[in-house]
Amino acid sequence: MVSRKSAAKAADPPAGVKAKKKVKTLSRENLSLAWSTIRGRKGGFAAVLIAVAVGSAVITACGALLETGLSSGVPAERYHKAAVVVGGYQAMPVDGDSDPRLSERVRLPADTVAKVAAVKGVESAVADTSVRMTVLKKDSVLDGPPVYGHGWSASVLAPFTLRSGSQPQAADDVVLDSDLAKRAGVGAGDTVTLVAGSKPESYHVSGVAEPGVSFDRQSAVFFTDDRAARLYDLPGKIDAVGVLAADGTDAGDLADRIKKAAPGVETYTGDDRSDVETLDIGQSRSFVIEVASAFGATMIMLVVIVVSGTLALQVQQRRRELALLRAVGATPRQVLRMIGGEAVLVGGIGAVLGAVPGILLALLLHSVFTSAGVLPAGFSLEITPLPVLFAVLVCVLAARIGGWLAARRAAKVSAVEALGDVAVESKKLGWVRLTLGLLLVPGGLAVAVVLPIVLPGESAIEGAASSALLLVIAVGLLGPKLFGGIAALLGRRPGGVTRFLAIANSRARARRLSAATTPLIMGVTMASAQLFGATTLAATAQDQLVDGVIADHVVTSDSAGISPGVVDELRKVPGVRTVGPVARTSTILTWPDGDSVQYRITSAQGVDPAAVSDTMKLDVLRGDLSGLTGDTVALSRIVSGTVGADVGGTVEVHLGDGTVEKAKVVAVYENGLGFGDITLPNDVVIAHTTDHLDQWVMVNADPKADLSAALKPYPTLSVRDAAAVTVAPTDAGASGVSLMLNAVLLGYLAIAVVNTLVMATVSRRGEFALLRLVGTRTSQVRSMMRQEAGIIALCAIVVGTIAALPSLIGMSYAIRHSVFPSIPPLMYLGIVVAAVAIAWPAVMVPARLALRPPAVEAISRPE
Structure with a gap:
């Protein structure tokens, strides 16, 4: 027989099971x-x-x-009908990081077509080349999406079907897509004027073709394949290969086979095909x-x-x-x-x-x-x-x-x-919090002040910018001390009863009010740092450009750019002293950093070294721009410090199409924000851009020189003054997006401010009721709260501005060697007004609601 004790033991669960049940019970x-x-x-x-x-x-x-x-x-x-599109890899490979995009088209060898055509599952492989075109209508540029010229053989990739007329047969025949023909007001048998680069030519419209899919981002003009190759003018090169697959062939599998058969190419399927277009x-x-x-x-x-x-x-x-x-x-x-x-x-x-x-x-x-x-x-x-x-x-x-x-x-x-x-609310802060906050203050100041002096290049700018975050964290940690100190300072000035109560409450509730005020301080700091950092950069770039363009005239284009041949035509004009072409692109600099390789995307310009000193003032600090020929480069001061390359040194430059050059540094200049951080020989930049065109041509000439007459054969070109030159493109080009995202960020902080201030004010119902019961009038309580709201707004504006200033001063010094950042008064006033507009109603509205019930009823309510 089994005893009761043994049965009880047998019935008991093991200790581990007991513990698990206990944990579950406690969790519930x-x-x-x-x-x-x-x-x-x-x-x-x-x-x-x-x-x-x-x-x-x-x-x-x-x-x-x-x-x-x-x-x-x-x-x-x-490329709608193409199952796979074969193109170059439009990025620079970087180990352990995202691959930065290249700004110019990476082209393929022409023999890639044969390699792709031999792959199993390929029905046909079609080479495609694109030439940027401009359509003239009554001597003015036709509006609309960009126009690209192609060989007729590539029309099958959409596919295009002739709606009227016939395919191009002669060198001056073209076929327009139906939308472009409609906008240009031409049809089969008519004449249309097209501009490739800067030179206009008349073509016979042999036909109008309808695409197999809606064209929203581009327009197409088709030439004979021979004419398209002459306009493309890159023997042995093509843009892409469109692959028409045999029936039943999976696009993904076909793409894998093509990559094995033609190493070094990139294959695109699905929506990624548009990346090549x-x-x-x-x-x-x-x-x-x-x-x-x-x-x-x-x-x-x-x-x-x-x-x-x-x-x-x-x-x-x-x-x-x-x-x-x-x-x-x-x-x-x-x-x-x-x-x-x-x-x-x-x-x-x-x-x-x-x-x-x-x-x-x-x-x-x-x-x-x-x-x-x-x-x-x-x-x-x-x-x-x-x-x-x-x-x-x-x-x-x-x-x-x-x-x-x-x-x-x-x-x-x-x-x-x-x-x-x-x-009583404790005024003592934990020693860890206090110590960390006290260490972050000198740390943030040192980062803002010392780094721009000690470190070169972008490290100084980024270091100075990060100081605002360090100081905001320090404010959050030391908030009660700061808030109480400001309240004590304000309390030295004599005032009435409501002022005395507001100061006393602020000092007694410093911990609680600082927790509610910290998001507002953070908002003021971040708004100031973001906005005024951007205005300082923009103002510096504009100042460098205005002071730096010393040419008498600037030739601009209403099309894709200016053909290099125009420069020779302008040099023949009597009275013209200097002609300086300027091409723009984007490059990637790489440099070793310990065991890794760092990179930086930079705006670049291509100039004629013989003309640059007479047409633009780059403010050369070291070296000589006259040596800017072949595989040489000039760097801005900021980039020179960033990559650690000075005059006489070398730097690895990845040009716009990915071509790598080991370039010797011949000069370092100051005005990189206005003109671009990299300056290269004009012929080098032109050779590695997609369209092979100049952005501007700067001209010094006598007043009697007739530039307009020389440009008459080029209806897309015009002569303008120096104001036509724009600041070198940077990441700030998407300023609208940056402003929108900053608005979202600051909006979140504003919600947090209102949230905490409302919560802090509503919790004081009992305090308001007690004040009224001891004889304080409701109007006096409201006045007290107005004073507190003013203290909160004042603290946020003063502390937030002080936290942002070291960062702005450091950035300004690193950018332009001036301790005075560009702070537009109206923009700063907007930040102040926004801070007050957020804080004031967040305190006063809940205070008025809390004062509505009778004092006896309010004080008896639960906390």
């Missing part, structure tokens, strides 16, 4: 307690919910844009990926900071409740678990609620990107569950971390201290 109890607390304190947790939900929406939008850049594209037009699509894809990644990372950091701050304020408002829990026996671990459970629940709910608005925000940003021209029309937004899941995960983690940070002090205090701590 913690979550149940957390949910009960949330239901009882809806107002306080609503603020946390809003902060998480808005953060989740922005992160979801960034994730959707990132996935769009990685996965989406534009449907192919000219026009280079702007691939560049747009790269830009979206870069912007979404950088902005998303910034937003994740802000969400963690804002949610942590909001939770910290919410926990501070519950000191009485937490003190009572500690007094009745709750352990620190239980308090931590309870607050952690609350944070996870609220964070999870807020993150999920923010997902749908996040998709709507992604649609809005996608529309802005398209309107700004950053994304081409038809580049569809890719929406999958991945960005939503990522945003939920990040926001829940942010809430959990914020809850843990906020609960640490409440959990560590003993039960007796907790009850005594309720009456």
Whole structure:
């Protein structure tokens, strides 16, 4: 027989199972307690919910844009029928990093066509070349999408079907696509004037062709294959190979076989085929990926900071409740678990609620990107569950971390201290927080002031820019001390009763008010650093350009550019002293950095060394531009410092089409922001651009020199003054997108500010009621709150501006050797007005609502 004791032992579960059941029970109890607390304190947790939900929406939008850049594209037009398009790799391979895009077309050897045609599954391989064209209508340039000329054999790739007339037979025959013919007002049998480069020629329209798919981004003109090759003027080269596949052949498998048969080529299928048609699509894809990644990372950091701050304020408002829990026996671990459970629940709910608005925000940003021209029309937004899941995960983690940070002090205090701590807000900061904050202040100042003096190039600019973030973190850590100190300073000035109460409250509640004010300080700092950093760069570039163009005249083009032959024609004009062609492109510099290789995308110009000193003032610091011939280069001061190359040294330059040159540095100049960070010989740049055209031609001539007469054969060219020259293109070219993203970022900070200030003000119902019960009039309480709102706004503006100034001064010194950044007064006034407009109603509206109930009723309400 089995005894009762043995049976009981047999019935008992093992110790491990007991422990697991106990943990599960505790988890359920913690979550149940957390949910009960949330239901009882809806107002306080609503603020946390809003902060998480808005953060989740922005992160979801960034994730959707990132996935769009990685996965989406534009449907192919000219290569619509091609199963695979073979082209060059339009990027520079970089180990361990994203490959930067090349600005000019990477061309293929002409024998690639035969290699591709021999691959199994290829029905036919068609070579394609593109020549940028301009259509003249009554001696003016026809508006519309860019026009490209091709050989007639490539018409099968769309495919194009003749609607009228016949295919081109003679050298002066052309076939226009139907939309272009309609806009030009011509048909089969008519004459049309086309410009390749700068030279206009009349062609006979032998036919009009209808594409097999809608053409929205480009227009097509077809020549005979021989005529197209002469216009292309690159023997042995082609742009791409369009592959028509045999029936039943999978495009992906065919692409893999082609890459094996023709090493060094890149194959494109699906929407990626459009990347070969026009280079702007691939560049747009790269830009979206870069912007979404950088902005998303910034937003994740802000969400963690804002949610942590909001939770910290919410926990501070519950000191009485937490003190009572500690007094009745709750352990620190239980308090931590309870607050952690609350944070996870609220964070999870807020993150999920923010997902749908996040998709709507992604649609809005996608529309802005398209309107700004950053994304081409038809580049569809890719929406999958991945960005939503990522945003939920990040926001829940942010809430959990914020809850843990906020609960640490409440959990560590003993039960007796907790009850005594309720009456008065502690003014003492933890030694870790205080020490870290005190170290970050000199650290941020040193980064802003020392780095621009010690470090060369972009390191100085980036270091100075990062100081604003360090000082903002320091402000967040030292906020109670700073807020209390400013309140004490303001208290020295005599005032009335309401002023005395406002100052006393600000000093007594410095910790709580600083937690509510920190997001506003952060907003002022970031807005100032972003906006005035950009204005300083723009003003410096414009000043360099205005002072640097010393030519009498500038010849510009209404088409794709200026043919190099025009320069020779202008030099023959009587009275012309100097003719300096200028070509523009983008290059990539690479240089060793320890075991890795660094790269930098730079704007570049190609100039004639014999004319550059008479037409533009680059402000040469070292070296001589007259030696700019062959494989040589001149660098701006900033780039020279960045890559560590000076006069006499060498630098590796990846030209626009990916060609690599080991170039000798012959000069270092100052005016890189205005003219470009790289200056190369004009013939080198022209040879490695897509269209082989100059951007401008700068001319010095006597007043009697008749330039217009010399340019009469070139109807797309005109003579203008120096103001026609524009600043070298940089990443700031997408300024509209940058402003939009900064507006979203600052909008999130504004929501966080309103959120925390409303929460801090509403929690003072009991205080307002007590003041009225002891004889303070309601109007005096309102006046007190107006004074407090003024202190909050003043603190945010003063501290935020001071935190941004070292960064701006350091950037200005690194950019132009001046400690005075460009700060437009009206723009700064806008930041001040925005700070006041956010802070004032966020304090006064809830204060007025809190003062509506009678004092006796308000003081009897639960906290």
